[in-house]
Amino acid sequence: xxxxxxxxxxxxxxxxxxxxxxxxxxxxxxxxxxxxxxxxxxxxxxxxxxxxxxxxxxxxxxxxxxxxxxxxxxxxxxxxxxxxxxxxxxxxxxxxxxxxxxxxxxxxxxxxxxxxxxxxxxxxxxxxxxxxxxxxxxxxxxxxxxxxxxxxxxxxxxxxxxxxxxxxxxxxxxxxxxxxxxxxxxxxxxxxxxxxxxxxxxxxxxxxxxxxxxxxxxxxxxxxxxxxx
Amino acid sequence: xxxxxxxxxxxxxxxxxxxxxxxxxxxxxxxxxxxxxxxxxxxxxxxxxxxxxxxxxxxxxxxxxxxxxxxxxxxxxxxxxxxxxxxxxxxxxxxxxxxxxxxxxxxxxxxxxxxxxxxxxxxxxxxxxxxxxxxxxxxxxxxxxxxxxxxxxxxxxxxxxxxxxxxxxxxxxxxxxxxxxxxxxxxxxxxxxxxxxxxxxxxxxxxxxxxxxxxxxxxxxxxxxxxxx
DNA sequence: AGCAGATTTTAACGACCGGTAAAATCTGCT
DNA sequence: AGCAGATTTTACCGGTCGTTAAAATCTGCT
Numbered sequence: 001x002x003x004x005x006x007x008x009x010x011x012x013x014x015x016x017x018x019x020x021x022x023x024x025x026x027x028x029x030x031x032x033x034x035x036x037x038x039x040x041x042x043x044x045x046x047x048x049x050x051x052x053x054x055x056x057x058x059x060x061x062x063x064x065x066x067x068x069x070x071x072x073x074x075x076x077x078x079x080x081x082x083x084x085x086x087x088x089x090x091x092x093x094x095x096x097x098x099x100x101x102x103x104x105x106x107x108x109x110x111x112x113x114x115x116x117x118x119x120x121x122x123x124x125x126x127x128x129x130x131x132x133x134x135x136x137x138x139x140x141x142x143x144x145x146x147x148x149x150x151x152x153x154x155x156x157x158x159x160x161x162x163x164x165x166x167x168x169x170x171x172x173x174x175x176x177x178x179x180x181x182x183x184x185x186x187x188x189x190x191x192x193x194x195x196x197x198x199x200x201x202x203x204x205x206x207x208x209x210x211x212x213x214x215x216x217x218x219x220x221x222x223x224x225x226x227x228x229x
Numbered sequence: 230x231x232x233x234x235x236x237x238x239x240x241x242x243x244x245x246x247x248x249x250x251x252x253x254x255x256x257x258x259x260x261x262x263x264x265x266x267x268x269x270x271x272x273x274x275x276x277x278x279x280x281x282x283x284x285x286x287x288x289x290x291x292x293x294x295x296x297x298x299x300x301x302x303x304x305x306x307x308x309x310x311x312x313x314x315x316x317x318x319x320x321x322x323x324x325x326x327x328x329x330x331x332x333x334x335x336x337x338x339x340x341x342x343x344x345x346x347x348x349x350x351x352x353x354x355x356x357x358x359x360x361x362x363x364x365x366x367x368x369x370x371x372x373x374x375x376x377x378x379x380x381x382x383x384x385x386x387x388x389x390x391x392x393x394x395x396x397x398x399x400x401x402x403x404x405x406x407x408x409x410x411x412x413x414x415x416x417x418x419x420x421x422x423x424x425x426x427x428x429x430x431x432x433x434x435x436x437x438x439x440x441x442x443x444x445x446x447x448x449x450x451x452x453x454x455x456x457x458x
Numbered sequence: 459a460g461c462a463g464a465t466t467t468t469a470a471c472g473a474c475c476g477g478t479a480a481a482a483t484c485t486g487c488t
Numbered sequence: 489a490g491c492a493g494a495t496t497t498t499a500c501c502g503g504t505c506g507t508t509a510a511a512a513t514c515t516g517c518t
Contacts, residue, residue: 131356131415186360
């Protein structure tokens with residue numbers, strides 16, 4: 001694709017053991033990164049191998065050299081992003097057990113937002129592919145997207161001492177995640193409705209206010225005597 | 230496409246004024262109905278004219294005879310469905326002003342569910358096309374989808390005497406609609422998470438319980454002294 | 459320098475897409 | 489019966505899709 005600089009003698013002499021492997025991993029990672037960007041902007045069936053190739057500055061058949069199929073590439077991206085989210089989600093609970101529900105929830109949301117702003121891809125890929133078409137055109141890794149919610153519920157239960165029933169807790173986390181993911185993952189849409197700019201401080205403030213307003217009472221009910229968010 | 234029964238003499242004699250126009254409207258409606266079904270299953274860019282043709286048992290170029298472009302067809306479907314929803318939404322408020330918040334909200338949700346079960350398309354089309362890709366591939370009628378939420382907020386304010394600020398009310402309706410549309414429009418996904426059957430009584434019960442649990446306290450705050458849902 | 463294998467590029471495949479043009483058919487009318 | 493116009497079917501256009509095969513290039517090694 002790009003006119004490659006012919007290797008000179010000097011380059012050759014500087015070569016060391018493992019450079020080839022490093023180079024290979026570099027290309028693969030470049031493709032993976034580009035795929036993550038593209039899949040964060042287009043749902044699976046609208047994103048194309050050629051788009052990804054262009055985004056990675058690579059001829060598109062090279063993608064098939066590193067990844068057998070588009071589905072396999074998507075699944076790897078999805079696995080990376082959901083895993084990243086899962087680990088981040090665990091970290092957001094650190095130290096929350098000692099706070100009041102109000103302060104705990106507030107801090108949790110702040111941490112959530114911090115992650116979401118730096119890792120657009122994770123939330124976007126979920127929102128873009130969550131709503132599914134008929135069984136005919138299921139999305140690869142669909143179960144992984146579904147598992148997403150269940151895992152956050154488990155994390156919640158392990159991180160915070162709770163009173164409510166398991167059913168109640170799953171209801172709470174599902175509601176929270178559904179609203180949060182919609183507002184952050186489909187920010188263009190919802191900010192548009194509210195007459196705000198998608199990434200703006202004002203919009204984020206609105207989302208937080210919203211989440212606090214809706215979920216603080218529910219949280220107080222779930223948490224034992226004093227507790228977290 | 231289908232082998233057409235050659236018109237016989239008897240058929241000719243029974244023809245009356247307006248039959249041709251009726252026949253034309255019939256084909257157009259058949260296409261429109263098929264398009265509604267297809268667009269309720271696939272997002273705009275995944276649905277195809279050929280799919281719709283097959284669903285309507287019609288050769289696909291015939292669609293272009295009645296609708297100039299795919300975009301125009303989609304916009305007409307979208308207009309019909311959002312209008313249907315809008316009018317239904319108004320009717321759900323009838324008689325609610327005299328009820329308590331709890332009874333009012335419960336009845337409102339029941340009416341909502343009744344509509345959603347009979348008119349899958351309206352909610353599905355919205356959920357499938359709400360989350361947007363980059364500006365590059367905007368969906369025709371996107372503003373109409375966005376207007377959807379604003380109109381329900383207005384209906385709410387006109388139907389029920391309220392106390393809260395306009396901002397608060399819009400927050401309430403946006404939250405409610407977002408959750409309700411997700412749970413009903415993407416029922417395959419959420420029912421799957423909860424280990425239930427998408428259309429089942431059990432799942433609908435869960436959704437209603439959920440909505441009541443989240444929004445009843447918020448509603449009580451918005452409604453004046455006594456009030457509706 | 460020249461070989462072997464890894465990597466990249468080029469070219470092409472069959473399938474589907476939205477849309478168009480022209481041929482075929484049907485319909486209502488004289 | 490035969491014409492005119494509406495409707496439907498057939499054939500095709502240029503374009504994009506995922507994937508494959510083969511050619512070209514690069515790399516590390518002797």
